[in-house]
Amino acid sequence: MGRLSILSTLMGTSLATGARRLKRGPLRPGWSFKYEATVAFMKATHERIIHLDAPAQRAEMELLSLPSSALKRVRREPVDAGGVPAEWFTPPGATGDEVVLYLHGGSYVFGSTRTHGDLIARIALGTGVRVLGLNYRLAPEHPFPAPVEDTLLAYRWLMSNGVKPARVAFCGDSAGGGLAIAALVAMRDGGALPPAGAVLIAPWVDLECSGESVVAHERFDLCDKRMLLHWAKWYVGDADVRNPLVSPYHADLHELPPLFVHVGGVEMQHDDGVRITEKARAAGVKVHLEEWPEMVHNFQTFGEGFPEAVRGTAKLCEHLRSVLGEAEARSSEA
Incomplete structure (x- = not known):
């Protein structure tokens, strides 16, 4: 897991969001690409960590904190x-x-x-x-x-x-x-x-x-x-x-x-x-x-x-x- 998984999730959800918007438009009328990609990234992150034990889930979420x-x-x-x-x-x-x-x-x-x-x-x-x-x-x-x-x-x-x-x-x-x-x-x-x-x-x-x-x-x-x-x-x-x-x-x-x-x-x-x-x-x-x-x-x-x-x-x-x-x-x- 760790930072490599976070980066992979971020890249994957950004590409998928961009491709989907090109075909169907934004998921919600008022959503920018940045907003929609962030929502997709957070959902994918939760899907990725939900099967981990609690300490591992906490560690993954802590890694998302930025200055x-x-x-x-x-x-x-x-x-x-x-x-x-x-x-x-x-x-x-x-x-x-x-x-x-x-x-x-x-x-x-x-x-x-x-x-x-x-x-x-x-x-x-x-x-x-x-x-x-x-x-x-x-x-x-x-x-x-x-x-x-x-x-x-x-x-x-x-x-x-x-x-x-x-x-x-x-x-x-x-x-x-x-x-x-x-x-x-x-x-x-x-x-x-x-x-x-x-x-x-x-x-x-x-x-x-x-x-x-x-x-x-x-x-x-x-x-x-x-x-x-x-x-x-x-x-x-x-x-x-x-x-x-x-x-x-x-x-x-x-x-x-x-x-x-x-x-x-x-x-x-x-x-x-x-x-x-x-x-x-x-x-x-x-x-x-x-x-x-x-x-x-x-x-x-x-x-x-x-x-x-x-x-x-x-x-x-x-x-x-x-x-x-x-x-x-x-x-x-x-």
């Missing part, structure tokens, strides 16, 4: 966040008053502050706020509830270091988005003061993958239902897949802080984002759904070379600033 201008403009500092490995991403001029706690995606099996470092750095730069990227434990070695426990530990660590709940916003993509909601539910049930709110990128909230979009959008997205169920099985372990902290779609969402949900119009988790928004709204939660037409799963992670990712990240930052600003206003009024 970026955003990473050069933030200060990175590893830290022990209450027993959980984490990393600070600090933009120029940031103070310690506000914090974004970032929970990476990767189906609870892979992902880290390395694979998501560029996006985390762009969020730090776009908000002007320090971001704490959490390297929570991963399945199958550490199935549910390990990631939920690690998130709660890191949040308590922030509080113990003088950060006020109203000055913290959660942000997470895919599995990390579902994890953010699960942690909010666990905090509410445990009587802990919640953060200001959460901004969620394509949250994976239904690990049974029952949404219609999982199948309807499979041909456009970065993986397929078979892969999702495989990773879900590793994470769920001996737990009930409908446990509210495993699949927050089944949780009681009343009294959660404000949520901003971003979904791609042609991604498999589209219905997860729509359904969790509807359920939160019905429970009286202040929630805003933003749908991005023609976009696939986690398109914000594609990097600064993609206009779609730049616009999507700018909107994430706008929503994070809104969450923190509104919480500060409420705190001042109180």
